Amino acid sequence: MDQNLLIAIDGPAASGKGTLARRLADYYHLPHLDTGLTYRAVAHRMIEHGLSLDDAEQAADAARKVDLGNLDKGALAAHAVADAASRVAVFPQVRRVLVEKQRAFANQPGGAVLDGRDIGTVVCPNADVKLYITASPEVRAGRRLRDIESRGGSARVEDILADIVKRDERDSARADSPLRPAEDAHLLDTSEMSIEAAFRAARAIIDGVLAKRDTAS
Structure with a gap:
């Protein structure tokens, strides 16, 4: 365009x-960015590392390590990951980190x-x-x-x-x-x-x- x-x-x-x-x-x-995948990536990382989905600080740390250029939709499609993503998405700390990454994606030229x-x-x-x-x-x-x-x-x-x-x-x-x-x-x-x-x-x-x-x- x-x-x-x-x-x-x-x-x-x-x-x-x-x-x-x-x-x-x-x-x-x-x-295109499916922002739901960014929350799933946080949940997936926490599940893989055996972290508690109720720990806001660990979830925020996992969010900081999410790479928007490397979101494996296949690995993130599992129902357990989707449900866990909805749980970690309630943490304001997680949302602040991911929203910053999402805005950077949105603000690219074009x-x-x-x-x-x-x-x-x-x-x-x-x-x-x-x-x-x-x-x-x-x-x-x-x-x-x-x-x-x-x-x-x-x-x-x-x-x-x-x-x-x-x-x-x-x-x-x-x-x-x-x-x-x-x-x-x-x-x-x-x-x-x-x-x-x-x-x-x-x-x-x-x-x-x-x-x-x-x-x-």
Whole structure:
């Protein structure tokens, strides 16, 4: 792109925000960061070293050692890592360290696409476009089950749904950077949308913002 474009995408687990973020980053030729992986990297490091997930200082130290250029999505995909990431994400010390790293990624020349749970509200409050992607817990549980089965795994949809509800409550109730839409975010409920439909809707929003910016300049 010939102009800076910073896109912030937030939403709960399995809402489709990650897939959408990757599609948009590819379409607009922008680097992409799944900020959830940074918290998973902290949790993974702590699990590997036998550290207590309830120790805020050890978690903050692990966060300082996270390399955004070396996030192994495969190793970080395990359910245990995802659950642990939600636990260490409540620590303000961890969030401060990772937010600094995430902002450095966002501020690179040309812009970027970041997705997570506090991008539009905390990490990139001045983003050019903010999207909040959501879907019903039941739809999200079904998506997560299909993803697990596509990778050869198995699970009970009831267990996945209970886990999603628990994570939503934890993420929304935490004192530091709770999950919520930014006041100026565009809301997209993908419960009844295919990924293609969601992609078209997001593109329409972004292109509209770009058109207004071009007109203003």
